[in-house]
Amino acid sequence: MAGMKLGIVGFGFMGHCVAQLMLTIEEIDLIAVADTNPEQLKDAPGDVQVYGSMEEMLKQADINVVMISTPNPSHFEMVEKAAAAGKHIICEKPAAMTVAQFDQMVEITKKAGVIFTVHQQRRWDKDYRIMKEVYDKQTVGDMYIIKSQLYGVNGNMHDWHVYPEMGGGMLYDWGVHLIDQILDMIDAKIDSLYAELRNVINEKVDDYFKILMKFKNGITAEIELGTYYLTPKRAWFIGGTEGSALIDGFAGEGKIIRTRHLLENVPGKISMTAAGPTRSFGPPEPGLLIEEPLPEVNADHRNYFEHFIKAFNHEEEIMVKPEQVRRVLCVMEAVRESARTGDAIHFE
Ligand SMILES: NC(=O)c1ccc[n+]([C@@H]2O[C@H](COP(=O)([O-])OP(=O)(O)OC[C@H]3O[C@@H](n4cnc5c(N)ncnc54)[C@H](O)[C@@H]3O)[C@@H](O)[C@H]2O)c1
Incomplete structure (x- = not known):
């Protein structure tokens, strides 16, 4: 060869x-x-x-x-x-x-x-691979929400990214990766999608989006990106029936949080907060929450090319398949349609 x-x-x-x-x-x-x-x-x-x-x-x-x-x-x-x-x-x-x-x-x-x-090499980002492991192993039980968030401070995009005719804007930029990660992670069809796409401070191209995708396995994924959020952050949250998994940072820093026991039907305890008394949203009783480390993963962008070499040598199928790329582009078109009409889009 x-x-x-x-x-x-x-x-x-x-x-x-x-x-x-x-x-x-x-x-x-x-x-x-x-x-x-x-x-x-x-x-x-x-x-x-x-x-x-x-x-x-x-x-x-x-x-x-x-x-x-x-x-x-x-x-x-x-x-x-x-x-x-x-x-x-x-x-x-x-x-x-x-x-x-x-x-x-x-x-x-x-x-x-x-x-x-x-x-689409961000399938090998460490933060994403950790969350994919949490998803695959059902570490937090039956999942209902997966959030992927990316916020920046540099609202003014650089070079050709500010021109629509050059394929500028954040949906064509990071949007591809963030959508690809969610579609790679969640092994179900999309039931419906609702999205907002805004030019917050850029004249002609999008610099903010929020995408809600309801999957046929009952999980909702929420992707939010803002270049002018002024609080830089790369974060993930997965909520399930046996805990929450969260990441704050590209390096995948975060934790799994569980409760020592699931809630029984106990009489509500009243906590005083600055916003008045509450029985449901006061601070947790001491010892209720247990923290565990996130799974360890080995991942970097070389993995993308290592898989490509294997496909080139006919040892395995290509990892980023044309049909997967197409699905990401279909979601992007649905995002634009939903943002334009204000309606949810039903597809797949
Ligand atoms: N996968 C990722 O994580 C990732 C990250 C950044 C950019 N990108 C993508 O990479 C592509 C390039 O982005 P960039 O940020 O490197 O842009 P860039 O402007 O820094 O580089 C593009 C280069 O292409 C050259 N060029 C333009 N027209 C050409 C032509 N006809 N023939 C030969 N060279 C030509 C330009 O002179 C320039 O050096 C875009 O599609 C972008 O979306 C991907």
Whole structure:
């Protein structure tokens, strides 16, 4: 089996990140990078060939896989060209601007007989993998709510992300990852979806969204992102009949909380709070709550490429499958529709 020889087109932020990662993965040879901006190529690693366009790289470089990391609207054209040259393809997210466009890309790559996958590598984020483990093992019993939250302070998005025609806005950006994680975690169809999509301080592109997805297994997932929340946070919450699991931070810091005994039908104890007396929402009696550590997981973004290598060598199926990418794009279209009409969308 020939080794994996990679060419990256679009050597900006993500192109550089992937090139850095390749230094740590022996089985992938980064052979070439291409970018139309010569400034970006100045710090390409010494042993890597540099090209001023994708066309030149496809013609001249001895590569078998292309990673497409150019801005969003160019992905379709890049996929077409790479497939025509018979190269396997890892495309940056969002793979396409619409579901219809993505369907065409799948058709084109199928006909060309090349692997087509998308860099939805945040399935290997540590915080997500911990929560997936909690979900898979039913650590907190029957679950009813899963919340994924991401808040920032930099409301003004950078570079081309502020232009709608460039596929800007946060739904096309982090939205892809946050939706992909939830769809990867919850093994059920979606019953209905309701969403809000707002431009809080940006003129033309979304910088806040809340998505509620009710799944057919009874679980509701809530995704909320705000770039102008002014309290930076990456958080998860899973609520179940045997406890709560929570994470605060990309490194997966958090805990599982259980009660020493489940509530019996006891007479209400009155607690005084600043908002007056309550029997249900006072502080817990001493010793009621027990804290446990979250499961340990090993996860990092190299895992994405390790799986890709196995698929490339026909040892396993590709992990980020076109039908999964399509489902994320379908949810994104439903989010836009729900936000536009104010209605819940029923599908699947
Ligand atoms: N998977 C992730 O976690 C992740 C993170 C960031 C960005 N991305 C995605 O990566 C892609 C690139 O984003 P970025 O932040 O690196 O953007 P960027 O602007 O930093 O880099 C894009 C590069 O593409 C080059 N380019 C533009 N048109 C080109 C063309 N026709 N031929 C060759 N090069 C061309 C630009 O000169 C630039 O260097 C986007 O699709 C984005 O959504 C993914």
